[in-house]
Amino acid sequence: MDCLFCKIIDGEIPSTKVYEDEYVYGFKDIEPIAPVHYLLVPKTHISGANEITAENSEVIAKIFEAAAKIAKKEGFENGFRIINNCGDDAGQTVKHLHFHLLAGVKMGWGKESLGKCE
Numbered sequence: 001m002d003c004l005f006c007k008i009i010d011g012e013i014p015s016t017k018v019y020e021d022e023y024v025y026g027f028k029d030i031e032p033i034a035p036v037h038y039l040l041v042p043k044t045h046i047s048g049a050n051e052i053t054a055e056n057s058e059v060i061a062k063i064f065e066a067a068a069k070i071a072k073k074e075g076f077e078n079g080f081r082i083i084n085n086c087g088d089d090a091g092q093t094v095k096h097l098h099f100h101l102l103a104g105v106k107m108g109w110g111k112e113s114l115g116k117c118e
Contacts, residue, residue: 003045003094003095003096004094004096005039005041005045005094005096005098006045006096008025008027008041009025009041009043015027015028016028018038018070019038019040019066019069019070021062021066022043023042023043023044023058023059023062023063023066024040024041024042024043024059024062024063024065024066025040025041025042025043026038026039026040026041026066026070026101027039029100033102034102034103034104034105034107035103035104035105036074036076036080036101036102036103036104037100037101037102038070038100038101039098039099039100039101040063040066040067040082040098040099040101041096041097041098041099042059042062042063042097044056044059045096046059046096046097047095047096047097048086048087048092048095048096048097049084049086049097050086050087051097052097059097063099064082067080067082067099067101070101071101071103074103076103076104078106079103080101080102080103081100081101081102081103081107082099082100082101082102083099083100083102084097084098084099084100
């Protein structure tokens with residue numbers, strides 16, 4: 001399969017890992033929009049949220065469990081945001097289900113409120 005995130009999970013493409021368990025792989029986004037910007041992806045290839053079924057939906061719980069563990073470990077006491085883009089119109093650029101975990105800045109609503117993290 002020619003999937004960027006599958007290659008990252010398999011170690012074919014390097015990443016900065018922040019979390020890993022049997023179901024989920026988490027790594028730093030290479031173009032962060034917040035001081036903390038991680039991607040949480042299921043190790044099983046699912047192309048997007050529109051492909052969630054009764055048979056594979058447990059992965060969503062595992063991703064949110066991973067997010068909670070990361071937040072506790074890294075001390076996101078003031079909160080964090082989780083974002084999923086599904087499909088071209090929503091801005092999904094990699095067709096592998098993934099969630100953006102953002103933290104480290106007070107967020108408003110809309111992309112203008114975050115700015116670009118350098």
